[in-house]
Amino acid sequence: MGRMMRLAGIAGMIVLFSCTLCLAQSNEECQECHDDPEATGENERRGEYSVYVDDEVYSNSIHGDLDCIECHEELEGVDFPHDEIETRKVECGLCHEDAVAEVSHSVHSPKFRDRAPDIPGCSDCHGVHDILAVDDPASSVSKANQPRTCAVCHADEEITERNRIVLPDVISHYAESIHSRLIRSGNTEAATCSDCHHGHEILSPLEQHSTIFKPNIPKTCGACHEDALAQYDISLHAQSLNAGNKDAPVCTDCHSEHDILKPENPAAPTHGFNVAVEVCSPCHASERLAKKYGFRWRQVKSFSESYHGLALRGGKSTVANCGSCHGVHDILPSSDPRSRINPANLQETCGACHPNATENFARGSIHFTTELAENKLTYFVRMFYIFLITVTIGFMFIHNGLDFVHRVRILYRNKYPDLLPHQRSV
Ligand code: HEC
Ligand code: HEC
Ligand code: HEC
Ligand code: HEC
Ligand code: HEC
Ligand code: HEC
Ligand code: HEC
Ligand code: HEC
Ligand code: HEC
Ligand code: HEC
Ligand code: HEC
Structure with a gap:
């Protein structure tokens, strides 16, 4: 008997449940009015505006299976027509708590709206009824489309000025990069904005947890460039950085961050012709740094006066630049036995281009200089x-x-x- 009661109870609940379902406002019901390109609403703030929701676009969106009222909770149980509705902002956080939390402590946190009125909400980056899976190439935040989505604000002169956004040229610089070129040609392995910045937890380079905080940059780039990172980790530059030295170079000091080019590109700072002047000089020709770290020579000057430097300036591309003798990622001081410029390794280092190099040939002073302090x-x-x-x-x-x-x-x-x-x- 008790069992029968219980069964009847369950049956009752099922009936009640399906009843709520039939009372619930179905998407079809909503779309009877809203899937009409002519449908408009009107209020004081916006005047006349469209309330059209393209059913095909919505059904194909990642939320296509959701009931309209799962997002538009404010309409739950409201009778049609519902023109008296005080619309409340849709809360994406109902289902995407993590995303809300991540954004809330980023540079785009809504709490900065007083200072920066154009801080994006979820829909500024993702859209509204047309949101697609992130890995869908047509998504507004897909690898290829992200720069365009960020550009709406970051390349808009009025918005960058009004919000005092740093680096207003970032979009055009990025567009020149090898990463952008590769992505545009269909290689989705290359880096887009969120690969270096994260999509939500975008932080200032001054914050220690930021992907672009100087000491974290090698790891950020190294996520895709394992070989370069492994070599860099050996270098004196990396050791120095890890010991807390902010003067030591990371990837972006030599490659820049947004307009990274292939080293074969003559416009790249890392191109053989430019390495001495554009990559190593800013630090190694700096008297302040030379004094601070006791660099033994004014290397850049002595290099440019050397036969290699002169030939390089003369346009001879086969000649040695700083990197040919020192390496670029795994640079070590001459005292280190692993260093390419350790006396024991010089014959091999010079031998790469001077096949007949003898020990004596290699011993000739490369950074020969005529300044008093040096010689x-x-x-x-x-x-x-x-x-x-x-x-x-x-x-x-x-x-x-x-x-x-x-x-x-x-x-x-x-x-x-x-x-x-x-x-x-x-
Ligand atoms: C009988 C036609 C009709 C039906 C059915 C209908 N709507 Fe509307 N809806 C309208 C009209 C008309 C407006 C514009 C109202 C106004 O001017 O304030 C509107 C406005 C809205 C708005 C915007 C309100 C604003 O102030 O911007 C939302 C959101 C909305 N409807 C969602 C829904 C949802 C969800 C459903 C289904 C549960 C639904 N509607 C069903 C006609 C309808
Ligand atoms: C994933 C959540 C989500 C779902 C599901 C959803 N909407 Fe919306 N809808 C939004 C957001 C976000 C806005 C913009 C609200 C704002 O700006 O405050 C919006 C705005 C609207 C508007 C007003 C347009 C305007 O310009 O003000 C209408 C009408 C509307 N939705 C109807 C629908 C209908 C009909 C469905 C179901 C077919 C639906 N929505 C499903 C999130 C959703
Ligand atoms: C500045 C632009 C931007 C804003 C604002 C933004 N997102 Fe995103 N979102 C992205 C990008 C870019 C990705 C994809 C890159 C990635 O994998 O991190 C993403 C990924 C997602 C994903 C899928 C991956 C994940 O992290 O779960 C969800 C869900 C999401 N966003 C929801 C939201 C919600 C909800 C908000 C508002 C609280 C929001 N987003 C605000 C840019 C943004
Ligand atoms: C009622 C719950 C709900 C609400 C509210 C909601 N979503 Fe979603 N969202 C989902 C579900 C479910 C998925 C599909 C997850 C999946 O397929 O992995 C999803 C997927 C997404 C994705 C794609 C994630 C991916 O991994 O590719 C994005 C982006 C997203 N939502 C953004 C938003 C934004 C922006 C809002 C607010 C306008 C929002 N969602 C509101 C339930 C919701
Ligand atoms: C709707 C406008 C808008 C969109 C879209 C947008 N941003 Fe922003 N962003 C801002 C504003 C406004 C600030 C300034 C915040 C401040 O000053 O506190 C900002 C700040 C930043 C900063 C810190 C620089 C600074 O000046 O503080 C970074 C990094 C950033 N955004 C990256 C992105 C990326 C990456 C995307 C795309 C995935 C993106 N933003 C999309 C408006 C936007
Ligand atoms: C290959 C990695 C990489 C990519 C891709 C990248 N950035 Fe950056 N971005 C950086 C680094 C590193 C910095 C920090 C520079 C510094 O220390 O001043 C930075 C700085 C910024 C800043 C200034 C932040 C501040 O507070 O000073 C903005 C804004 C920005 N990036 C936006 C973007 C946007 C938008 C995209 C996509 C179009 C993008 N970035 C793509 C690595 C990248
Ligand atoms: C999401 C992965 C990813 C991230 C993060 C990334 N890159 Fe790349 N990068 C690539 C891919 C893929 C290529 C093209 C394949 C290749 O040549 O290695 C590339 C190409 C390059 C090239 C040209 C290489 C060549 O052989 O011509 C340089 C230089 C470079 N990246 C530097 C950087 C630096 C510096 C950072 C960090 C600020 C960075 N990358 C972050 C994926 C990434
Ligand atoms: C001291 C300057 C310097 C630093 C620091 C540096 N690079 Fe390089 N990198 C160069 C130069 C110069 C080249 C060109 C070498 C050549 O012509 O073969 C290069 C070449 C590359 C290449 C092209 C392929 C290769 O390995 O030759 C990639 C990818 C790369 N670097 C990524 C990185 C990443 C990632 C980091 C940080 C972990 C980094 N670099 C740190 C100067 C530097
Ligand atoms: C951002 C600044 C910076 C850049 C760029 C840079 N270096 Fe350095 N380098 C340093 C600093 C700082 C030290 C000293 C580290 C220490 O002693 O802790 C150093 C140390 C060295 C040493 C060892 C010096 C000694 O006396 O032991 C060599 C060799 C060297 N760098 C070569 C190069 C070459 C070659 C390049 C260009 C491919 C280059 N560096 C680019 C800052 C830089
Ligand atoms: C032809 C090979 C060659 C070229 C090119 C070259 N160097 Fe050197 N460099 C050496 C050798 C060998 C030593 C160690 C012996 C010496 O000082 O003569 C050295 C020493 C140094 C030192 C002192 C490090 C130590 O541990 O002794 C620095 C710093 C340095 N070079 C930087 C540079 C910079 C910057 C450039 C480019 C402007 C450059 N070098 C070009 C071969 C070269
Ligand atoms: C990347 C290739 C390369 C490397 C590595 C290199 N050289 Fe050279 N070197 C050249 C070229 C090419 C010339 C011819 C320059 C010219 O046309 O004036 C040259 C010229 C010279 C000359 C002038 C006399 C001559 O034979 O033409 C000397 C001396 C010399 N190098 C010494 C060295 C020493 C010592 C090392 C190692 C520490 C070294 N080079 C490493 C390419 C290199």
């Missing part, structure tokens, strides 16, 4: 020569000059004997 003997020898040359040439000029004046005077004397003060004629 006293050469300095004095050079000074002595300069002195000798100046004096010799000086004497020659004085002698020839005097002789010239003398001859002119004689010429005049002979032609116009009365013009010049009287002198003994020759």
